[in-house]
Amino acid sequence: MKRPTILVLGAGYGGLSTVVNLQKSIGADDANIVLINKNEYHYESTWLHEAAAGTLTPEQVRYDVKDVINEGKVQFVQAEVTAIDIPGKVVTTNVGTHTYDYLVIGLGFEGETFGITGLDKYALSIANVKAARQIREHIEYQFATWSLEEVKDDSRLTIVVGGAGFTGIEFLGELGNRVPELCEEFDVPKEKVRVICVEAAPMVLPGFDPELVTYAVRQLEAKGIEFSIGTPVVEATPEGVNIKKGEDEFEFIKAGTVVWAAGVRGNRLIEETGIENMRARVKVDKDLRAPGHSDVFIVGDCALMINEETNRPYPPTAQIAMQQGDMIANNILALMKGEPTSKFVPDLKGSIASLGDDDAIGVAFGKKMFGKKASFMKKMVDNRALFLIGGVGLTLKKGKFNLLK
Ligand code: FAD
Known part of the structure; x- marks a missing residue:
């Protein structure tokens, strides 16, 4: 046969x-x-x-x-x-x-850009590993250029993240830790940098427990992240994004980096x-x-x-x-x-969203958790995925072992 x-x-x-x-x-x-x-x-x-x-x-x-x-x-x-x-x-x-x-x-x-004008051209997307590298290098380029230019354009240091869902929040968590490193590396005063999350829906992380969402927003705000909720992006241009703030009210956010993480x-x-x-x-x-x-x-x-x-x-x-x-x-x-x-x-088995390498929120095996405990669990989940595909060898090679950070 x-x-x-x-x-x-x-x-x-x-x-x-x-x-x-x-x-x-x-x-x-x-x-x-x-x-x-x-x-x-x-x-x-x-x-x-x-x-x-x-x-x-x-x-x-x-x-x-x-x-x-x-x-x-x-x-x-x-x-x-x-x-x-x-x-x-x-x-x-x-x-x-x-x-x-x-x-x-x-x-x-x-x-998915939902047909919003300019997003496909002017926004970056965390779609695959090459696109992720492009975002990293784009942000670094903006910081490096700001530190070199004589007439400084501070909007280079504004990063707009479209979407306060799972991916957007996890990315913001990483940015919260990364921005201070970038400031040090490129001699940029921290107060010059703006990271703004723009979300069309009236809430952050829909579907997550409200207490955990409140915790996440507080933690991210403490790292300097701003939220503009219930304000859909209506257009992206080479200079930034236009957001709708009311019936006939719009605001243009000039930004050197726009990352679309909303679908x-x-x-x-x-x-x-x-x-x-x-x-x-x-x-x-x-x-x-x-x-x-x-x-x-x-x-x-x-x-x-x-x-x-x-x-x-x-x-x-x-x-x-x-x-x-x-x-x-x-x-x-x-x-x-x-x-x-x-x-x-x-x-x-649950869902855990990281808020950087050292913090997270989520529910696992029916238990609500946040902070270091959730962050530990998130790394265990990441390691488990490696184990299920490639066994102990792959887990040891690629796993996350800074479990108690
Ligand atoms: P993928 O993992 O996307 O793999 C698709 C593969 O197909 C890739 O290797 C790609 O190179 C290949 N491919 C694509 N097009 C072609 C082509 N034309 N020819 C040949 N090969 C091609 N899920 C969770 O459960 N927990 C989380 O914490 C979580 N966090 C996330 C965080 C981020 C930032 C993102 C973006 C997603 C997250 N997700 C999470 C969702 C999860 O990553 C996806 O659901 C998952 O990757 C889907 O797996 P997949 O096998 O369908 O596709």
């Missing part, structure tokens, strides 16, 4: 979790497992705010895909997927084409597949297959799942992506054996 080809697109949390679980349970002769990823490395998307602020280097947030796959069982192809032809069962990349029997799409997230969507390649989607996310069947496509699984941020208790989509998280990868590996095995697939039910 012909060996089936399992083609996995994307070596993010979802794709890698699928592959490492497949390689554990499939014999080398049972299937061809092919993993395609744009880079030769995986990056920890959940650490990108640190790379963007410059509190971690790009090197620290990534590792080689080959460090975690068994090359005796998995063929790794470094290539950029450019098209997915579902009826023809062919995936095209910049270096060639691949056919498949089972396809797993795990191409991750992209920033994500799935990978836009999904929109060209013909599979029904919402903002490039596919509302998957219970066993994580694309509706009407028995050989196509969707994992991670490209998948959309409704929480039946709240009737709202589950937020896109690494936690869910990894659990889905595990389930997809099991379901592909089941299909290969002619057995029924299983229903995916997320096992939500």
Whole structure:
């Protein structure tokens, strides 16, 4: 019998979790497992705010895909997927084409600008490790230029962060620690720097416990971060952003750096597949297959799942992506054996948002926590993700061990 080809697109949390679980349970002769990823490395998307602020280097947030796959069982192809032809069962990349029997799409997230004028051109986005490096270098460039220029333009030292959701708040937490370092490095007086968070919604961190939100805002404000809440960004220009403060009231914030952290969507390649989607996310069947496509699984941020208790989509998280990868590996095995697939039910263990390297808020295993305890737990969660994909070796190599900072 012909060996089936399992083609996995994307070596993010979802794709890698699928592959490492497949390689554990499939014999080398049972299937061809092919993993395609744009880079030769995986990056920890959940650490990108640190790379963007410059509190971690790009090197620290990534590792080689080959460090975690068994090359005796998995063929790794470094290539950029450019098209997915579902009826023809062919995936095209910049270096060639691949056919498949089972396809797993795990191409991750992209920033969503909701059509706001100028954001795609003038705002930076924490979308991947290269984009995070660009933000770090852009901020450093602004500080370096300010310290050199004769007629000083203080707006170079203003950083606007669009969005007070999870990513925005985590990035602000890192900036709160990083700005004093930058001031020292570039001889910039701290009072010249402004970091402003602009949020359209009437609250910070929607969905989080109000007591924890109050704590987070207080801690960030103590580090000099300003909040402008309920004030949507209506336009970005090369000079900054225009925000709406009232019915006919607008304010222009002149800023050297604008980082948009207010929304994500799935990978836009999904929109060209013909599979029904919402903002490039596919509302998957219970066993994580694309509706009407028995050989196509969707994992991670490209998948959309409704929480039946709240009737709202589950937020896109690494936690869910990894659990889905595990389930997809099991379901592909089941299909290969002619057995029924299983229903995916997320096992939500909580959510912790960092406020810099030394502080955090969140709920884990049903317990509310903040401060050093939450920060410790956050690092344990980060290390656990490494452990689940690459075992003890990867955890020791890339893990966070400044646990009690
Ligand atoms: P990704 O991890 O984004 O991986 C997608 C992969 O596909 C990447 O390797 C990419 O290079 C590759 N790829 C993309 N396009 C192509 C292409 N055309 N060809 C080939 N390869 C391609 N979640 C949590 O659970 N906890 C957190 O604390 C948390 N914090 C976060 C902090 C930040 C700053 C951000 C941005 C996100 C955070 N998240 C968190 C969300 C989490 O990172 C995502 O939900 C998760 O990364 C989704 O995993 P994924 O496998 O779908 O995609």
